[in-house]
Amino acid sequence: MTTGRTSAATTSGPTGVPPGETPGVPLGAPADRSTRTATGTPGRAPGPAVRPLRIGNASGFYGDRFDAMREMLTGGPLDVLTGDYLAELTMLILGRDRLKDPAGGYARTFLRQLEECLGLAHERGVRIVANAGGLNPAGLAAAVRELAGRLGIPARVAHVEGDDLSSRHPKSLAAHAYLGGGGIAACLREGADVVVTGRVTDAALVTGPAVAHFGWAPDAYDRLAGAVVAGHVLECGTQATGGNYAFFAEHDPARLRHPGFPVAELHEDGTSVITKHDGTGGVVDTGTVTAQLLYETSGARYAGPDVTARLDSVRLTREGPDRVRIDGVRGEAPPPTLKVGLNRLGGFRNEVVFVLTGLDIEAKAAFVRAQLESVLVAAESRPAQARWDLARTDHPDAPTEETASALLRLVVRDPDQDAVGRTLSGAAIELALGSYPGFHVLAPPGKGAPYGVFEDEYVPHGDVDHVAVLHDGRRIPVMPAQDTLLRPVEEPPLPAPLPAGAPVRRAPLGLVVGARSGDKGGNANVGVWARTDDAWRWLAHTLTADRFRELLPETAGLAVVRHALPNLRALNFVVEGILGEGVAAQHRFDPQAKALGEWLRSRHLDIPEELL
Numbered sequence: 001m002t003t004g005r006t007s008a009a010t011t012s013g014p015t016g017v018p019p020g021e022t023p024g025v026p027l028g029a030p031a032d033r034s035t036r037t038a039t040g041t042p043g044r045a046p047g048p049a050v051r052p053l054r055i056g057n058a059s060g061f062y063g064d065r066f067d068a069m070r071e072m073l074t075g076g077p078l079d080v081l082t083g084d085y086l087a088e089l090t091m092l093i094l095g096r097d098r099l100k101d102p103a104g105g106y107a108r109t110f111l112r113q114l115e116e117c118l119g120l121a122h123e124r125g126v127r128i129v130a131n132a133g134g135l136n137p138a139g140l141a142a143a144v145r146e147l148a149g150r151l152g153i154p155a156r157v158a159h160v161e162g163d164d165l166s167s168r169h170p171k172s173l174a175a176h177a178y179l180g181g182g183g184i185a186a187c188l189r190e191g192a193d194v195v196v197t198g199r200v201t202d203a204a205l206v207t208g209p210a211v212a213h214f215g216w217a218p219d220a221y222d223r224l225a226g227a228v229v230a231g232h233v234l235e236c237g238t239q240a241t242g243g244n245y246a247f248f249a250e251h252d253p254a255r256l257r258h259p260g261f262p263v264a265e266l267h268e269d270g271t272s273v274i275t276k277h278d279g280t281g282g283v284v285d286t287g288t289v290t291a292q293l294l295y296e297t298s299g300a301r302y303a304g305p306d307v308t309a310r311l312d313s314v315r316l317t318r319e320g321p322d323r324v325r326i327d328g329v330r331g332e333a334p335p336p337t338l339k340v341g342l343n344r345l346g347g348f349r350n351e352v353v354f355v356l357t358g359l360d361i362e363a364k365a366a367f368v369r370a371q372l373e374s375v376l377v378a379a380e381s382r383p384a385q386a387r388w389d390l391a392r393t394d395h396p397d398a399p400t401e402e403t404a405s406a407l408l409r410l411v412v413r414d415p416d417q418d419a420v421g422r423t424l425s426g427a428a429i430e431l432a433l434g435s436y437p438g439f440h441v442l443a444p445p446g447k448g449a450p451y452g453v454f455e456d457e458y459v460p461h462g463d464v465d466h467v468a469v470l471h472d473g474r475r476i477p478v479m480p481a482q483d484t485l486l487r488p489v490e491e492p493p494l495p496a497p498l499p500a501g502a503p504v505r506r507a508p509l510g511l512v513v514g515a516r517s518g519d520k521g522g523n524a525n526v527g528v529w530a531r532t533d534d535a536w537r538w539l540a541h542t543l544t545a546d547r548f549r550e551l552l553p554e555t556a557g558l559a560v561v562r563h564a565l566p567n568l569r570a571l572n573f574v575v576e577g578i579l580g581e582g583v584a585a586q587h588r589f590d591p592q593a594k595a596l597g598e599w600l601r602s603r604h605l606d607i608p609e610e611l612l
Contacts, residue, residue, distance in 0.1 A: 017506040026076050047090050055206055055230075056277075059083035059130070062090045062107050068261050069113040073120045075277035079213070081121065082205040083130035084235045085110060088288045088508055088521065091199065092343040092452040094134040094172030105135035106196075111143055120142075121140045122153050122193065129184055129205050133196040134157060135174055139467070140196045145471075148194075156471035158187035162464050162478075166333075177464045180305030182333075182478035186468035190313040190476070191290040199341065206231030207306045214268050225309035225331025226270025228302065232309075233274050233292050233326070234262050239516075240274060241282030242294045244594075246390070246601065248516035255281050260382025272328040273319060275491040286323040287514060287531065290568050293526020298519040298574045299563035300489050301332075305481070308332040312492055312565050326595070328567070336484035337458035344584055346453035347384075347413055350378045350420040351483030352428045353442040354597055355404070357394070361406045364436040365390050368408065371435055375427040383412035388464040389589070403418065407442075411586070413451070420448035451500065452584030471554060492566050498534060503609045509551070510601025512611050517597035522579045523595035526600060529570035536569035541606075548573055551603040552596070554588075 027137060044114040048185040056078045058068040062085045065071075072081055085107040085220050098105035110132035121128055133140045141159035148155040160183035169175035178200035185208045189194040195208075210227040211214065233240050241260040242248065248256055262279025293314065300312040308331060315328035356364045368386055376382045391407045397402035410428075412420045427446040432439060461480035512535050517526040527545065530536040545560045559576040575596075580587025590596065 019225050026147060037609070042283070044379060049312040050214050050268055050269070052264060052265045053079050053210060054207060055080045055082060055234065055266060057237050058113075059080050059085055059110075059132075059190065059235040059260050060239065061087055061215055062093070062109065062132075064237055065108065066113065066233050067308060069117045070120065071280070072277070073117055073124060073126060075280055076263070078124070078126045078263070080127045080129055081109060082234065082269045083132060084127070084131040084188050084237075085130060086199060088341060088343070088454045088519075088532070091174045091176065091341060092454070092584050096450075098135055099173070103136070103139055106140035106143075107132035107134055108136070109124075109149065110196075111140070113139075114144060114147060118148060118151060118155060120193075122155060127188060127193055127195070127209065127546050128199075128208060128499070129188075129195045131197045131200050131202075131205065133199065135164065137161060137178070137196050137198045139600065140468070141194075142150045144194055144196065154523040155193040156191055157194045158192035158312075158468065158470045159195065160184060160187065160200065161469055162466040163197075164230075165459075165464070169342055172342045172344045174203050175255060175457065176341055176342075177304060178339045178341070179466055180204050181208030182208070182212060182306070183468040183476075185211040186476045187470060189214035190468075190470050190474075192471060203228040203231030203304060204306065206234060206266070210266055212472070219305050219333075220270075220479070221331030221333065222329065222485070223270035224271060224307035226267060226326065226329040227232070228304055228307055228309040229293070229311070229314055229326055229329050230264040230266055230274070230330075231300070232266055232295075232297075233289055236295060237261050238282060239295065240288055241280075241284055241286055241548060243282070244516070245283075245288055245291060245600070246510065246516065247577075251283050253461055255283060257281065257413065259283075268595060270329060271325065272589045274324045275322055284324055286316045286318055286324055286340065287529075289316055289324045290327070290529050290570065291514060291527070293568065294525075294529065294565075294570055294572055296520055296525060297527070298520075298525060298561070298572060300492070300565065301486075303335045305334055305338055306528060307334055307389070307599035308486070312567060314565075316568070327403045330391065332487065333480050333485050335486055336460070338461055338464060340457050340459055341454040342457065343584070344453050344455075346451050347415040347580060348417040348420045348448040349411065349413050349451040349586065350407060350424050350445050350448040351411045352445040353441050354410075355405050356408055356436065357401060357405040357438045361390075361392065361394055365406075365408045367433065368435050368439070369410075371431055372410070372427055375430075376390065376423065379423045379427070381414075381416055381423050383414045383424065385413040386528055390547065391589070401452075409492055409589075414448075417448045417556075421446070424484070426446075433455075434495050451586060452582070454582030454584060456521055492564055494564060494566065495533070496541045498538050498608060500588040504606040504610050505612060506604050507607050507612060508604055509607070510598075510603055512607055513601065515597030515601050517593050517595070517600075519579055519583055519592040519594075522577050522583050522594055524575045524578050525598045526573045526575065526593075527570060528597070529568055530602065531569070536566075538608060538611060539569075540564065540566075543571055543586040545573065547605075548600070551605070553580065
């Protein structure tokens with residue numbers, strides 16, 4: 001569930017055919033489709049209007065709800081069912097799996113889901129598109145073909161190759177370019193029932209089927225951008241239907257306990273309606289869609305391999321119960337480079353958490369830290385890095401021992417496993433009877449575990465051989481983008497501030513705004529949105545980058561970049577470097593910054609009483 005600025009490799013546009021050639025029969029369109037049109041709509045291959053495409057999602061990450069695929073196939077009509085299984089951390093996990101078994105490297109859960117659901121998809125005529133191929137899409141495609149044969153289901157299985165650049169980065173466990181939807185579109189046009197890919201952008205799971213269905217030309221930027229926005233809303237599954245939602249308490253808890261997965265009704269002009277199957281749990285409203293649009297993004301430009309979508313052009317309108325229309329999306333040419341995600345082992349990591357109870361918390365922390373550091377300094381193999389964090393979770397005059405306790409965490413890292421294993425465990429446990437009063441730890445330190453590091457780089461489009469591999473073995477090259485000219489983006493005008501002098505009250509920011517946060521490599525983003533025009537007028541002029549740093553002191557010494565998205569009444573903050581070397585390095589307490597937005601909402605500041 002990661003895209004953000006995945007300025008990944010692009011295709012001849014995402015159509016997967018050389019410029020000037022007409023695509024094959026669109027997904028879901030009649031085979032005798034005319035090659036002429038009365039309207040001559042720019043950016044679309046000739047032909048009559050094509051019915052909307054109904055695309056559902058059944059996975060937001062590797063490990064998501066197993067029954068979701070069956071729920072989506074049986075819950076209502078679909079043309080395409082997508083599954084997003086990959087994230088930065090997942091690629092590292094699959095890389096380690098492949099070290100143990102060279103035939104592995106893909107999401108095995110997907111195969112088990114298909115064992116239950118491939119027959120259902122075939123009966124209902126639903127195409128399945130998933131990036132579950134991970135590091136080995138060819139291996140997964142072969143396994144799906146074997147499964148289909150064993151079940152007696154005549155499914156045509158295709159896959160997409162070209163993202164793997166590991167041979168150019170021998171020190172990495174995985175090095176993969178983010179591809180667009182061109183290979184997926186080519187597979188679907190040639191009749192594939194199941195398409196598996198490796199590292200594509202999350203939105204490519206939607207742009208590929210859309211191009212195959214509507215026959216959009218490579219420069220149909222507004223339409224493609226509309227599909228990218230719809231794909232970004234779908235990619236994290238139930239985060240679009242009430243999951244992880246800031247205002248969850250305003251909805252019936254029974255509805256949110258088992259939210260349904262989202263569906264996009266995508267139209268030929270690039271507009272869409274976000275909804276879910278009737279009768280399923282959760283909620284779809286402009287707030288849930290806004291929250292997901294802000295997730296793991298940054299500024300006005302959402303750059304990807306098929307198109308650069310302008311998030312500052314997005315308009316959301318409630319169309320009915322659990323239906324939100326997305327329109328107005330503008331698109332530009334994709335960027336001149338594609339993103340390559342690099343995952344490598346950074347060394348070994350270990351930690352110990354000391355429990356400090358009752359009085360003199362600061363003194364106890366300083367005492368045990370001095371004790372342990374003196375031992376580690378004298379050790380032959382002391383850890384190369386050590387980080388101490390004191391979490392003041394204690395309360396005065398607490399009614400329970402746990403609420404009277406603070407936590408002092410020591411995290412160590414080193415290329416040598418012994419330095420973070422035996423050295424630390426011996427030094428920490430030997431203090432048990434000679435340290436601060438009430439000494440105990442949450443758990444004794446273990447042997448130390450390997451941790452990963454995520455990095456990225458950018459390469460020219462032509463450096464990647466994007467190929468659709470069909471069920472019959474044919475290989476269709478996907479041409480790189482021809483137009484990659486980026487234009488400067490001007491900051492949008494902000495609304496007029498609220499009149500000065502209105503009475504204010506000290507209160508949590510979250511009473512007025514929602515937030516959602518996430519990770520992108522070593523950076524984090526925090527999207528914040530208001531639900532009324534007056535709240536937006538106040539937010540836009542109050543929550544500056546400097547005020548953001550004041551409210552979240554952990555960001556005080558870091559670069560914080562603010563982006564305004566007035567159409568969404570939203571601000572998006574990118575905090576550079578707060579996650580160190582990425583989620584796998586576990587740099588901080590919340591290594592993926594999932595709750596950074598909720599921390600921000602909990603902070604108090606002076607808020608106009610009229611907004612409360």
